[in-house]
Amino acid sequence: MNTIETIKQAAADYTIHPLVxxxxxxxxxxxKPIESAKLQRIFEAARWAASANNLQPWHFLVGFKGDEVYxxxxxxxxxxxxxxxxNAPVLVLAIGKTTNPKGERNKIFSYDLGQSVSTLSxxxxxxxxxxxxxxxxxxxxxxxxxxxxxxxxxxxxxxIGYLGEAELLHPNLLxxxxxxxxxxxxxxxxxxxxxxHAADFL
Numbered sequence: 001m002n003t004i005e006t007i008k009q010a011a012a013d014y015t016i017h018p019l020v021x022x023x024x025x026x027x028x029x030x031x032k033p034i035e036s037a038k039l040q041r042i043f044e045a046a047r048w049a050a051s052a053n054n055l056q057p058w059h060f061l062v063g064f065k066g067d068e069v070y071x072x073x074x075x076x077x078x079x080x081x082x083x084x085x086x087n088a089p090v091l092v093l094a095i096g097k098t099t100n101p102k103g104e105r106n107k108i109f110s111y112d113l114g115q116s117v118s119t120l121s122x123x124x125x126x127x128x129x130x131x132x133x134x135x136x137x138x139x140x141x142x143x144x145x146x147x148x149x150x151x152x153x154x155x156x157x158x159x160i161g162y163l164g165e166a167e168l169l170h171p172n173l174l175x176x177x178x179x180x181x182x183x184x185x186x187x188x189x190x191x192x193x194x195x196x197h198a199a200d201f202l
Contacts, residue, residue, distance in 0.1 A: 004166055007180055014186075019125045025132040027084035027177055028169050029161040031065070034089055038127045042160070045123030049116040057097040057109040058116040061146060065089045072145040073157055078136040083170045085134070088159035093142060094133075099151045110155055117156065124160060133158040 010021040039062075046058060063070030065088070073091045074082065085091065096113040100106050121131045134157045142154055166177040187198035 019122050023125050026130050028164040028166045029088040030164040032162045042123045046116045046120035049119040058113045059095040061093040063091045076138040076142040081136045088161045090160040094156045095152050
């Protein structure tokens with residue numbers, strides 16, 4: 001592994017799968033195009049995520065650098081995200097169908113969409129690719145520009161691409177790119193007995 005991949009390796013307290021330990025969200029991307037076969041496998045993984053009642057509310061609108069969809073998605077990103085996302089070869093909108101077949105609100109559509117994107121991200125790591133999910137964009141403008149139907153909601157935008165050179169990033173981003181990943185202790189998140197009581201098995 002190169003230096004940046006070593007820095008970003010999760011300092012896990014317990015042994016976890018290497019794909020999970022190595023997954024992180026870079027801002028430095030190579031402009032190298034992504035092979036179609038890899039994209040097929042990445043979105044196939046997303047297809048097989050867990051889904052309540054098998055409603056599969058996830059949908060993805062994929063833009064490739066230089067095409068109209070990419071340009072429109074990029075135009076809705078906040079300036080901070082535009083600083084780095086411009087080098088990513090693929091920009092995607094993750095979109096959830098908000099209703100079930102009866103037309104009723106699907107209360108957990110966003111949860112299932114998130115599971116799908118998470119599965120996609122791990123498959124991307126397996127393929128030697130990286131994703132970076134973004135909430136920093138104008139959702140309403142993106143929905144308007146890309147004509148998203150009323151019963152669908154854009155939840156997140158994300159990049160897919162090969163890792164690039166951190167040194168080429170804007171100086172304001174370099175520290176973020178080269179700092180170790182940090183998570184709060186697991187005992188602050190996993191409880192038994194009562195909420196807030198650290199799990200006995202930890």
